[in-house]
Amino acid sequence: MKKYSGPKERMDAAKDLSTGIEELAELSKSEYGFVKAAVAENPNTTSEILENLLPEKISVEEDFFILSSISKNSAVSADLADKIVQRLLECIQNISPRDYYSKMAVENLFRNTAIPFNSLCRLLCSNNFPKFLKLKIASVDSRNDILQFLANDRSEKVRQRVKKHLSNSTENA
Numbered sequence: 001m002k003k004y005s006g007p008k009e010r011m012d013a014a015k016d017l018s019t020g021i022e023e024l025a026e027l028s029k030s031e032y033g034f035v036k037a038a039v040a041e042n043p044n045t046t047s048e049i050l051e052n053l054l055p056e057k058i059s060v061e062e063d064f065f066i067l068s069s070i071s072k073n074s075a076v077s078a079d080l081a082d083k084i085v086q087r088l089l090e091c092i093q094n095i096s097p098r099d100y101y102s103k104m105a106v107e108n109l110f111r112n113t114a115i116p117f118n119s120l121c122r123l124l125c126s127n128n129f130p131k132f133l134k135l136k137i138a139s140v141d142s143r144n145d146i147l148q149f150l151a152n153d154r155s156e157k158v159r160q161r162v163k164k165h166l167s168n169s170t171e172n173a
Contacts, residue, residue, distance in 0.1 A: 007032045014038035025049050033062040040069035047077040054080070058087050064101035071108035071115075081119040084109065093128040106133055110142045117145050124149065131155055138162045 002023065004010045007030070013019050014027045015038045028039045028049050039045055040053050050070050055063040070076065071084065088106070095102040109115055109123075123129060124146075138150050138161035151162045 007035060010035045011038045014042060017042065017044060019044070021046060021049070025052075028053050033065055036066050037069040040066060041072055043074065045073060045075060047075045047080055050075060051077075051080050051083065054083060054087065058091050061099075061101055064099070064105050068101050068105040068108055071105050071112060074112065074114045076112060076114045078116050078119070081115045084115075085119045085123050088123060089126055089128070092123070092126060092130065092133075095130060095133065097132050103133070103136060107136060107140055107142075110137045110146055111140070113143060117143075117149075120146060121149060131158065134158045135161050139165055 002013065004013065010027055010030055010032065011034055013023065014030075014035055019027070019042065021044060024039050024042060024045050027035055028045075030036055030039075036053050040050060050073055053066055053070055055066060058064060058067060067084065067087075070080075076084070088109075095106070097103075110120060124134070134150060134153060134155065135158060137146065138158055142150075147162050147166060150158055151166075153159055153162075
């Protein structure tokens, strides 16, 4: 591994698209969450490295920060997507509307076309999945398959939000 004088240089290297996979693997072992997040966002990061970055248990803001970055990456495999969903299912009921990184992690997951639809449905079908997150997913640029799924949600408010989002999308197209 290259010698870095500090965490900022590690983060810059992790963001650099010319950084090799071996170097990204080493940088992913950093003690700094922002370096791990930068590795996770690098499009050259492999699914294996992303899996190693996934926290064993998601419990603190830094875990959600890293998860948010992992959730953006198109290299997320179906296997890794299932692990992410499983970790989220263990803590989803504890997410509140004020938790920025946890909301971003969920939003990024639902925007990522590499995440299998069935994995996302598993999360949405959980009795613990907060309605405020469904409303958020229904209002952001989520995938069409997810919006169609939410169009049949048991909550009238979620269904209305999807309908509004879809009508705004067709008007702006």
